[in-house]
Amino acid sequence: SFLCYLISAQEWCRENFVNSRNMTMASHVRSQLREICAKFGVRLESSRSDTDNVRRCLACALFLNAAELQPDGTYATLDTRQHVAIHPSSVLFHCKPSYVLYNELLHTSKCYMRDLCVVDANWLYEAAPEYFDRKLKGVKS
Secondary structure, eight states: OHHHHHHHHHHHHHHTTOOHHHHHHHHHHHHHHHHHHHHTTOOOOOOTTOOHHHHHHHHHHSGGGEEEEOTTSOEEETTTOOEEEEOTTSTTTTOOOSEEEEEEEEESSSEEEEEEEEOOHHHHHHHOHHHHTTTSSSOOO
Protein backbone atom coordinates (compact mmCIF):
# COMPACT_ATOMS: atom_id res chain seq x y z
CA SER A 1 0.00 0.00 0.00
CA PHE A 2 1.01 3.62 -0.39
CA LEU A 3 1.36 4.08 3.37
CA CYS A 4 3.82 1.16 3.59
CA TYR A 5 5.79 2.64 0.68
CA LEU A 6 5.83 6.05 2.36
CA ILE A 7 7.02 4.63 5.68
CA SER A 8 9.79 2.61 4.02
CA ALA A 9 10.83 5.67 1.97
CA GLN A 10 11.04 7.74 5.14
CA GLU A 11 13.10 5.02 6.80
CA TRP A 12 15.43 4.89 3.79
CA CYS A 13 15.87 8.66 3.96
CA ARG A 14 16.65 8.54 7.67
CA GLU A 15 19.13 5.67 7.25
CA ASN A 16 20.87 7.47 4.36
CA PHE A 17 20.86 10.93 5.99
CA VAL A 18 18.56 12.38 3.33
CA ASN A 19 15.84 14.92 4.10
CA SER A 20 12.54 13.13 3.39
CA ARG A 21 10.70 16.39 2.61
CA ASN A 22 13.27 17.22 -0.04
CA MET A 23 12.93 13.74 -1.52
CA THR A 24 9.15 14.14 -1.63
CA MET A 25 9.55 17.50 -3.37
CA ALA A 26 12.04 15.97 -5.83
CA SER A 27 9.57 13.18 -6.56
CA HIS A 28 6.83 15.73 -7.31
CA VAL A 29 9.15 17.72 -9.58
CA ARG A 30 10.14 14.51 -11.39
CA SER A 31 6.47 13.67 -11.97
CA GLN A 32 5.83 17.17 -13.32
CA LEU A 33 8.82 16.91 -15.66
CA ARG A 34 7.61 13.52 -16.92
CA GLU A 35 4.19 15.00 -17.67
CA ILE A 36 5.74 17.96 -19.51
CA CYS A 37 7.99 15.66 -21.54
CA ALA A 38 5.06 13.39 -22.42
CA LYS A 39 2.98 16.41 -23.47
CA PHE A 40 5.69 17.56 -25.89
CA GLY A 41 6.70 14.10 -27.07
CA VAL A 42 10.17 14.19 -25.53
CA ARG A 43 11.69 10.73 -25.20
CA LEU A 44 12.94 9.98 -21.69
CA GLU A 45 16.29 8.31 -21.21
CA SER A 46 17.79 7.29 -17.91
CA SER A 47 21.26 8.53 -17.08
CA ARG A 48 21.48 7.55 -13.45
CA SER A 49 25.26 7.52 -13.46
CA ASP A 50 25.66 10.85 -15.27
CA THR A 51 24.80 13.65 -12.88
CA ASP A 52 27.12 16.13 -14.58
CA ASN A 53 24.50 17.03 -17.20
CA VAL A 54 21.91 17.74 -14.51
CA ARG A 55 24.38 19.83 -12.52
CA ARG A 56 25.41 21.72 -15.69
CA CYS A 57 21.75 22.47 -16.34
CA LEU A 58 21.35 23.76 -12.79
CA ALA A 59 24.45 25.93 -13.27
CA CYS A 60 22.80 27.52 -16.32
CA ALA A 61 19.55 28.15 -14.48
CA LEU A 62 20.86 29.15 -11.05
CA PHE A 63 24.20 30.83 -11.76
CA LEU A 64 23.12 33.87 -9.72
CA ASN A 65 22.84 31.54 -6.71
CA ALA A 66 26.48 30.47 -6.73
CA ALA A 67 28.86 30.66 -3.79
CA GLU A 68 32.63 30.26 -3.69
CA LEU A 69 34.81 28.77 -0.98
CA GLN A 70 37.08 31.43 0.49
CA PRO A 71 40.70 30.93 1.62
CA ASP A 72 39.56 31.08 5.27
CA GLY A 73 37.13 28.15 4.73
CA THR A 74 33.95 30.25 4.60
CA TYR A 75 31.74 30.90 1.57
CA ALA A 76 30.77 34.09 -0.22
CA THR A 77 28.06 34.46 -2.83
CA LEU A 78 29.49 35.38 -6.21
CA ASP A 79 26.75 37.90 -6.87
CA THR A 80 27.01 40.14 -3.79
CA ARG A 81 29.99 38.63 -1.89
CA GLN A 82 27.63 37.99 1.05
CA HIS A 83 29.11 35.68 3.68
CA VAL A 84 27.13 32.42 3.79
CA ALA A 85 27.53 28.96 5.30
CA ILE A 86 26.38 25.47 4.38
CA HIS A 87 23.36 24.53 6.49
CA PRO A 88 24.16 21.87 9.12
CA SER A 89 21.41 19.58 7.75
CA SER A 90 23.14 19.41 4.35
CA VAL A 91 25.09 16.32 3.30
CA LEU A 92 27.78 18.78 2.21
CA PHE A 93 28.11 20.33 5.68
CA HIS A 94 31.43 18.60 6.42
CA CYS A 95 32.69 18.95 2.85
CA LYS A 96 34.31 22.01 1.37
CA PRO A 97 33.52 22.06 -2.37
CA SER A 98 35.04 25.03 -4.20
CA TYR A 99 31.76 26.14 -5.79
CA VAL A 100 28.15 25.39 -4.90
CA LEU A 101 24.72 26.44 -6.08
CA TYR A 102 22.03 27.04 -3.49
CA ASN A 103 18.27 27.14 -3.83
CA GLU A 104 17.55 29.09 -0.68
CA LEU A 105 19.23 31.32 1.90
CA LEU A 106 18.03 30.88 5.47
CA HIS A 107 18.77 33.81 7.76
CA THR A 108 19.20 32.84 11.43
CA SER A 109 22.24 33.57 13.58
CA LYS A 110 24.14 33.01 10.30
CA CYS A 111 23.06 33.10 6.70
CA TYR A 112 22.79 29.45 5.62
CA MET A 113 22.61 28.02 2.11
CA ARG A 114 20.10 25.21 1.66
CA ASP A 115 19.40 22.73 -1.14
CA LEU A 116 22.96 22.68 -2.48
CA CYS A 117 24.60 21.31 -5.58
CA VAL A 118 28.34 21.11 -6.23
CA VAL A 119 29.32 22.70 -9.55
CA ASP A 120 32.45 23.34 -11.54
CA ALA A 121 33.53 26.98 -11.91
CA ASN A 122 33.89 26.49 -15.67
CA TRP A 123 30.22 25.50 -15.91
CA LEU A 124 29.27 28.80 -14.30
CA TYR A 125 31.51 30.70 -16.69
CA GLU A 126 30.05 28.85 -19.70
CA ALA A 127 26.52 29.69 -18.49
CA ALA A 128 27.14 33.46 -18.33
CA PRO A 129 30.63 34.46 -19.49
CA GLU A 130 30.04 38.22 -19.44
CA TYR A 131 28.63 38.08 -15.93
CA PHE A 132 31.41 35.90 -14.55
CA ASP A 133 34.31 37.76 -16.17
CA ARG A 134 34.35 39.88 -13.02
CA LYS A 135 33.16 37.25 -10.52
CA LEU A 136 35.31 34.12 -10.90
CA LYS A 137 38.97 34.01 -9.95
CA GLY A 138 41.04 33.08 -13.00
CA VAL A 139 38.52 30.77 -14.69
CA LYS A 140 37.95 31.02 -18.43
CA SER A 141 36.92 28.54 -21.10
